[in-house]
Amino acid sequence: MRDVTAASEHSYTINLSILFSELPLLERPAAAAGAGFTRAELWWPFGTQTTPDAAELDALRKAFADAGVRLTGLNVLDDLTAGAKGTASLPAERERFRENLPVAAALASSLGAGALNVLYGNRIEGVSAEEQDALALENLTLAAEAAHSIGAILLIEALNKVDAPDYPLHTAKAAVEVVDRVNAATGLGNAKFLCDFYHLAVNGEDLVAVIDSYADRIGHVQIADHPGRNEPGTGTLDVQDLLARLTAAGYAGRIGLEYRPATGVSADSFGWLPRELRAR
Template sequence: MPRFAANLTMMYNEYGFLDRFGAAAQDGFKAVEFLFPYEFPPADIKAQLVDSGLKQAIFNAPPGDWTAGERGIASLPGREDEFKRGIDMALSYAAALGNQRLHVMAGLLAPGQSREQHREVYLKNLALAAEMAHGANITIVIEPINTRDMPCFFLTRQDEAQAICEDIGAPNLQVQFDCYHCQIMEGDLSIKLRRDMMRPKAGIGHIQIAGVPYRNEPDTGEINYPYLFDLIDSLGYAGWIGCEYRPRAGTSDGLGWLDPYRAAGHGK
């Protein structure tokens, strides 16, 4: 049975951030995820999780200057000290919130910059992050992101992400499989899920969903999600599936796609 986590960055924007937890629980979600928690003290977020009976699935390490357009710093030369401080901060939040997954964004590769240099920095930073997270029983995940939504993003393909994880060889480094991004960049989702879920090394540490092409509810667009959910179950995936989509209107009004899974007790 799929276990769904509401993404509180994109969903429940009808509410202030700290009020989104209760709204998600009221709609039957058992877990949540979001991009960044750092505007709020970890104790405030933990209180919302406890009061709502929710688990924290994942969040992102600090991405650099998000408002200025940065989208991660893991591959950026010269930012290594800042990256390490960001992982320290993220791990302190994870210790408070209880999640066992942490997403590290690669960053943007501007035209004319050396891809080889960025890759070298990326591998060193990821190896360091995995080492830092290992003692806390945290898995670092990296995510290929489509270049339509995020032009110049360094990491765009599932096979490339798997190769990077295998090159580093850390037992707690895996790939985040976002069906929305993968469909836009590559397609052939079921084959890639089968291929990567069964890898003896690396593999898939977290899954996210959204309708394609407009990133709305997963019952719209070109992806047959009921088929993929059955496939994911059959492959033995036991993690959360993050609902990282923009509701067409009210979040609760758009949850008809979730009804069969709510009735079956998803997320228990």
């Protein structure tokens, strides 16, 4: 496994929707704490439910509190059906998105999260790209305002064209253009680019050029090696160099671990990251 010594320059958060997914959701914060992590992030954890009942929300809050793990970021309602990637641009999901937004913001706020992540949504037949983009801007503007109300940022990311062929944001440039449109619409400046090394690598992007071009717009970074979407050191990405370049470019935010463990056992996948760095 390749050396990743530049890891020492950053603070880390573990995505508990993909890591420790071999465990029930409410057991994952404790598992993360057992592995030495004190911060975590989540995709929307309640499936298609826009407004989970109070007992479910309280149980999740308790799991994090009991484990001593802080939530740092939360996805707004995202995957609804196989192949769906977000709801912001989907006319049929307009009301569900807006119903979910205050619930997600309240949950994020109660757990101390400083970021809401909104996936854009796939292109769909029978609706023009222009209509979808106009709706997405409306919804992302509402999301930015909701994030601002809890002292958080709004994250917008590019996904890879293999796993999400109908998702329109396949480049860093496309995602940053949406970020800029949202900031222009709100005047808040709290929309940021979520730079996911894996998705961009699958799309063939020059990650060094992405860092050099958009470091000032990056609000969060997520990592997985490529190919395979496993832990750093298992693929071909020079994660050490990329993390060092982030530091040199002035990025001081956290690095989210959003990979699948190569062995299928999450606890075995952290050898690349010394335990003393996991709680930074």
